[in-house]
Amino acid sequence: MNNTTSPYAIELRDISKRFGAVQANKDICLQVPAGTVHGIIGENGAGKSTLMSIIYGFYEADSGDIEVGGELVNIRTSEDAIRFGIGMVHQHFMLVENFTVLENVVLGAEGGAMLKGGLDAARKELKRLEQEYNLDVDVDAVVEDLPVGLQQRVEILKALYRGAKILILDEPTGVLTPQEADHLFRILQSLKEQGVTVMIITHKLREIMASTDNVSVMRQGQMVAHRVTAETDKEELAELMVGKKVRLVVDKEEAKPTNVALSAKNLSWFDEQGVKRLKDVSLELKAGEIVGIAGVSGNGQSELLNALSGITPLSGGEIHFNGEVITAKNKKNASQMRDLKMAHVPEDRHKMGLVTGFEAYEAAILGYHNSEAYNGKILLDRKAMLDECNERMQKWDVRPADPFLKTANFSGGNQQKIVIAREVEQNPDVLLIGQPTRGVDIGAIENIHEEIVKLRDSGKAILLVSVELDEIMALSDRIIVMFDGAVVGEIDAKDADERTLGLMMANALNEEEKAGGQA
Amino acid sequence: MSQPKVPVWVNLALIPFINIMLAFLVSALVILAIGENPIEAAGYLVYGAFGYEEGIGYTLYYATNLIFTGLAVSIAFKAGIFNIGGEGQAYIGGLGVGLACLAFDQTMPFYVIVPLAIIGGAAFGAAWAYIPAYLSARRGSHVVITTIMFNFIASSLMVYLMVNWLKQEGRMSPNSRTFEESAWLPYMHEMLAAIGINIEQSPLNASFLWALICCVLIWGLIWHTRWGYQLRTVGTNATAAIYAGIDNGKVTIWVMLISGALAGFVGLNEIMGVQHSLLLNFTAGFGFAGIAVSLMGRNHPVGIILAAILFGALYQGGSELAFEIPSITPEIVVVIQGLVILFSGALEHMCKDRVEAFFTRTSAA
Numbered sequence A: 001m002n003n004t005t006s007p008y009a010i011e012l013r014d015i016s017k018r019f020g021a022v023q024a025n026k027d028i029c030l031q032v033p034a035g036t037v038h039g040i041i042g043e044n045g046a047g048k049s050t051l052m053s054i055i056y057g058f059y060e061a062d063s064g065d066i067e068v069g070g071e072l073v074n075i076r077t078s079e080d081a082i083r084f085g086i087g088m089v090h091q092h093f094m095l096v097e098n099f100t101v102l103e104n105v106v107l108g109a110e111g112g113a114m115l116k117g118g119l120d121a122a123r124k125e126l127k128r129l130e131q132e133y134n135l136d137v138d139v140d141a142v143v144e145d146l147p148v149g150l151q152q153r154v155e156i157l158k159a160l161y162r163g164a165k166i167l168i169l170d171e172p173t174g175v176l177t178p179q180e181a182d183h184l185f186r187i188l189q190s191l192k193e194q195g196v197t198v199m200i201i202t203h204k205l206r207e208i209m210a211s212t213d214n215v216s217v218m219r220q221g222q223m224v225a226h227r228v229t230a231e232t233d234k235e236e237l238a239e240l241m242v243g244k245k246v247r248l249v250v251d252k253e254e255a256k257p258t259n260v261a262l263s264a265k266n267l268s269w270f271d272e273q274g275v276k277r278l279k280d281v282s283l284e285l286k287a288g289e290i291v292g293i294a295g296v297s298g299n300g301q302s303e304l305l306n307a308l309s310g311i312t313p314l315s316g317g318e319i320h321f322n323g324e325v326i327t328a329k330n331k332k333n334a335s336q337m338r339d340l341k342m343a344h345v346p347e348d349r350h351k352m353g354l355v356t357g358f359e360a361y362e363a364a365i366l367g368y369h370n371s372e373a374y375n376g377k378i379l380l381d382r383k384a385m386l387d388e389c390n391e392r393m394q395k396w397d398v399r400p401a402d403p404f405l406k407t408a409n410f411s412g413g414n415q416q417k418i419v420i421a422r423e424v425e426q427n428p429d430v431l432l433i434g435q436p437t438r439g440v441d442i443g444a445i446e447n448i449h450e451e452i453v454k455l456r457d458s459g460k461a462i463l464l465v466s467v468e469l470d471e472i473m474a475l476s477d478r479i480i481v482m483f484d485g486a487v488v489g490e491i492d493a494k495d496a497d498e499r500t501l502g503l504m505m506a507n508a509l510n511e512e513e514k515a516g517g518q519a
Numbered sequence B: 001m002s003q004p005k006v007p008v009w010v011n012l013a014l015i016p017f018i019n020i021m022l023a024f025l026v027s028a029l030v031i032l033a034i035g036e037n038p039i040e041a042a043g044y045l046v047y048g049a050f051g052y053e054e055g056i057g058y059t060l061y062y063a064t065n066l067i068f069t070g071l072a073v074s075i076a077f078k079a080g081i082f083n084i085g086g087e088g089q090a091y092i093g094g095l096g097v098g099l100a101c102l103a104f105d106q107t108m109p110f111y112v113i114v115p116l117a118i119i120g121g122a123a124f125g126a127a128w129a130y131i132p133a134y135l136s137a138r139r140g141s142h143v144v145i146t147t148i149m150f151n152f153i154a155s156s157l158m159v160y161l162m163v164n165w166l167k168q169e170g171r172m173s174p175n176s177r178t179f180e181e182s183a184w185l186p187y188m189h190e191m192l193a194a195i196g197i198n199i200e201q202s203p204l205n206a207s208f209l210w211a212l213i214c215c216v217l218i219w220g221l222i223w224h225t226r227w228g229y230q231l232r233t234v235g236t237n238a239t240a241a242i243y244a245g246i247d248n249g250k251v252t253i254w255v256m257l258i259s260g261a262l263a264g265f266v267g268l269n270e271i272m273g274v275q276h277s278l279l280l281n282f283t284a285g286f287g288f289a290g291i292a293v294s295l296m297g298r299n300h301p302v303g304i305i306l307a308a309i310l311f312g313a314l315y316q317g318g319s320e321l322a323f324e325i326p327s328i329t330p331e332i333v334v335v336i337q338g339l340v341i342l343f344s345g346a347l348e349h350m351c352k353d354r355v356e357a358f359f360t361r362t363s364a365a
Helices: A048-055 A078-083 A101-106 A115-133 A148-161 A178-193 A205-211 A234-242 A301-309 A334-339 A349-353 A382-395 A412-424 A442-457 A469-475 A498-505 A508-514 B008-033 B038-050 B053-078 B086-104 B110-139 B143-166 B188-194 B207-224 B226-236 B238-243 B248-264 B266-275 B286-296 B301-324 B330-346 B352-364
Strands: A008-019 A022-033 A037-041 A063-068 A071-073 A086-089 A166-170 A197-202 A214-219 A222-228 A260-270 A276-286 A290-294 A316-321 A324-326 A342-345 A430-434 A461-465 A478-483 A486-492
Touching: A008 A048, A008 A197, A022 A037, A022 A048, A022 A197, A022 A214, A037 A048, A037 A178, A037 A205, A048 A166, A048 A197, A078 A086, A086 A148, A101 A115, A101 A148, A115 A148, A115 A178, A148 A166, A148 A178, A178 A197, A178 A205, A197 A205, A205 A234, A214 A234, A222 A234, A234 A498, A260 A301, A276 A301, A276 A316, A276 A461, A276 A486, A290 A442, A290 A469, A290 A498, A301 A334, A301 A342, A301 A430, A301 A461, A334 A342, A342 A412, A349 A412, A349 B238, A382 A412, A412 A430, A412 A442, A430 A442, A442 A461, A442 A469, A461 A469, A469 A498, A478 A498, A486 A498, B008 B038, B008 B301, B008 B330, B008 B352, B038 B053, B038 B301, B053 B086, B053 B188, B053 B207, B053 B226, B053 B248, B053 B266, B053 B286, B053 B301, B086 B110, B086 B143, B086 B248, B086 B266, B086 B286, B110 B143, B110 B248, B110 B266, B207 B226, B207 B248, B207 B266, B207 B301, B226 B238, B226 B248, B238 B248, B248 B266, B286 B301, B286 B330, B301 B330
Parallel strands: A022 A222, A037 A197, A037 A214, A086 A166, A166 A197, A290 A461, A290 A478, A342 A430, A430 A461
Antiparallel strands: A008 A022, A008 A063, A063 A071, A214 A222, A260 A276, A260 A316, A316 A324, A478 A486
């Protein structure tokens, strides 16, 4: 990494960016030597995409300097970034689907009012680029007819056409087949040979090992390590990525699981594009235990919660719960699942758990608004709602304890308490709980963890989804690991450590076993 | 809190007021351009609308229609649906009112016909709203497109029905026969005369009271029942609604039914209250004006009553103005109404950011 003979293609010094209460990037320093492939790795939410958006001019950093080719630059818009020779290939392609490759490439750089001249010039230039970088695409093909691997190539061509010397790829293999990914890595090598600097953002260890010269690891908005790829290995990176955080200590006794409260068999779910997001997931929840789902976010945990709670109907498989068998045909919506005594603290309290325009006492009955407790014959029983809200606010120490305050105006931790109180106080048999402490301050975290354990000890079955590995390890009695929509492992919480879990989450354990290596 | 708050009255009163003043300012320029004195014109307009009993009666008579259609737009809007088919729903609702009157006026007494006419107007208006609602909720078609199309269909359907089926034999114009008096809603001056208060005659009738009752009912429904709770959840956060187990499609459908029923009540005022027969074009754009009323009234019944009275005043004062100053033709009056709708409806947010920024800055300082 300390190869200082050549100037850096890009150098970041003390870049910080804050969104409201969230510090997305903190004092980031990064040096990318020219003509190398540099990986930036980290879990979802580690701040990688924010950092790249700062480099590409989507966001402006709150503080810090960026140098491109040894020159201090001020990147305010993506036009600035392009001017400084920075190109970006987004995870979700920014292509006009019903335009041809050629038209897409010249978009924004048409070169005059009439298209003809610009297109002809572009065609010539593209031919040259294709040959130089070994990027074979039919320039007259309509983009929507191309497979994703080729669409990605169009994105790369687009950046090169604008004179990019530094190419940023955001999660480039997310949409590719393994073969297409290998092809991409070959393209990156030839780009490198031509002197282009490449930065890849990813959370996949395999592609870091396969394609980069150097790798930087981000965790919770900070840059935690820089390594030369040849001198590191997957295990070290996994550990760095997940981190050895201060152990959360949750005071709890050994679980005493009893009967099976919920069992799910071969659950599957296809999204609107027909992509299988849940792949034959089976699991059992016993009364009196906490089962944690570990996994890099976006590997099917949210879909699992949605399927179990009735938010999305199943595509296949069955859920046995309180005498009902829920299948793709015998659907139950979220309200019917609540009637069966299932409660759900959703992962995203703003989008799902609350209506931020509602006052606290109104948000406190969301999902239970048809309950007799809150309704008179026709009108809602405002007094009952207010009394209960006041009572819960005292019990859960919600601040300010004002039932008339709009939920949007509570802090994250207090919003979460409103949601958890609502779900827990209904005395459910099964509690699904997603990201219980996301954006919640330390004091409130302890409080919430204690309540979850208390609930377990009172004989409830709890399914916990969290991207915080230490939270999973501190709370769970059993840990299930999900990867790419499937369950890839299960481990007793007593035997779990960050390293093993990190490898399981990256699905590297299985790969190595397959390769005959040792985990 | 994290953001300094804008005082409530700024959004509720100041911004609508600024918008109306801007509309009047531009109107003044128009009147200047045709060589008349805008202050004099404004005097006639205000006097025409509020200066004498008959004028006030007319203003409130127009406002009655606007309350119904304004409520119709706003309840749908609360659920996140933009129902701009109020015109058609009012038209078909009026058909329902008229058919109820024609069917029962010779056999039934007044107090039986009134509820039947209310049910008729509500049912026909709701039915006309049901088709776009169903298509939107279950088939994914866009409710703005379908409701506006249904306005045209309603218009054609009414011409067909009036000319071919409902026209009274021997009449030149496509009117039905005049209802018996048992199917006439009492005028306000008659009702007040009955309790010893004498006012000048005007078309203002009992349907105005029904409009006010509807405001109270809709207010209770939206803010104090579980159905209103569901409707507001769907309107503000559809994802949270699914999480809560609310069937968004079902909510869309019944909200549109209520919306259509409210629009249909325009027929009570026009058909049963004033015309006393079925005829063409009695909705006269009130369905569309309801959109502006609802926007200006901030989708709240109290705001809707105030906005409806303002627009009613523009209708009534405007015709007075056209009468007093002949060079200000009825078309110019329509321009003034249009400007008010433009500034308070379409350009509603033009000043909002700046005014709010002014108040957040001063409150932060």
